[in-house]
Amino acid sequence: MSDSKPIIELRHVDKSFGPFQALTDINFSVRPGERVVVCGPSGSGKSTMIRCINQLETHDAGSITVDGIELGDDTSDIRAVRQEVGMVFQQFNLFPHLTVLENLTIGPIRVRKMGKAAAEALARNYLERVHIPEQADKYPSQLSGGQQQRVAIARSLCMEPRIMLFDEPTSALDPEMIGEVLEVMVELANTGMTMVCVTHEMGFARRVADTMVFMEGGRIVEVAPPEEFFTNPKSNRARMFLDQILEH
């Protein structure tokens, strides 16, 4: 695995919001099949970094290459990359005017130009994978938070992406629903999916991560395998962060 070419590569990436520099000199790469967990204090630029990977935020400087495509101003390149990169958001962002099934099929039908029947078969298959096949005809507002997030994961998977990005997927959930979402994510990790997860669920990180990334103040401060990161973090900042997180 270690000798294969990176599927995601960020080099010297900078990003500012007006006068505020949110990312500074980010260098970071992900190999196919690698599971990366990104953590760090709030406001450290974790969301901004992973949103740059599918260009929900555009970077100001440096280069980002995803699956062999360097991301620039070309919108069709960006759309091509987005079809290969699924994203799951903290707030689910399901389409409230569509049923669960329609949420799942709209991408395959409109973007992949798949037939309706094939798209529905695909969608039902993924609903099965996230353990809610019986909810297909409901509207998102009729589901619990945990179910909504699993629908959101299935919606991304229906595009059959090569990479999945997760931005704090369990932070908006009631505690009793976190487990069911993490379980689906662990199962996904076991299929060999390339994953970049921003999360503070350290139990999950220990179980699935190949690599831990710790960010602070818009920089990547530490990159380490989880056993090393959790037992013997190199930076003081990471140690303090872990102490705080693991107390709770």
Add this chain to the structure above:
Amino acid sequence: MAGVALRKRVMRGLSSRPASIAIYLFVMWGLIELALTGAEAMGYNWQWYRIPKYFLTSDADGITLGEIPWGLAGTITLSTLAFGLALAIGLLVALLRLSDLIVGRAVARGFLEIVRNMPLLVLLYVFYYVFGPIFGLDRYAASVLCLAVFHGALISEIFRGGINAVARGQWEAAKSIGMTTAQIYRYIILPQSIKFMLPPMTGEVVNMIKSSAIVSVIAVVELTTVGRNIISDTYLSFEIWFTIAAVYMAVTLVISSLASYLERRYTVRE
């Protein structure tokens, strides 16, 4: 404290349905009473019996529609055409304003400023007396275009508001599955913004019907023009204007109740 509570109770009582109907009837009665006493004071000779024939006449050949229904049909046709076009203009201007195109945004803003700061009557004259001869517009085309442009500007603000009211996360989710901007608008954003746009859009339909009366100044046949024509033949100005006003009110009330039905249907979902 008690005073505030009392005032709240009174306000709530006044805004209840039976109370508002009662207030409405009372105010209307007052206005009509005022008009009648005024008319009496100036010795006006009421001739209501001459009005029905402008709605319907029946003779050996059967029932014939009078001028007022034809005028109403003219108003509705004109308003419908103009509103359809205004929707297209409004959507286009709103999309331009929300786009990344600097030129597009500037054009949209310029259009809005010009149209919003011009009286409708002047706009009509511009379309009829200036654009008419240049582009070969007849009075009807000039009227439709003028109304469409005027209301298109207002409708673009309704579209913009509705589009902006949809949560940002919807854009991000749709982008993240690779949809194009056009697809995102069509399948994700616009369907969700309908519920925000419906109430102000209904208001705009009503405004369109009312402002369509202005084309009577260039003698396009619609309800108000018909009213003017009848009066110039008969001098029945009080009866005819009361009647024409009542017809406009009936139409706009029907539209409002239709719209509140639609609104209820849209909010039941989700």
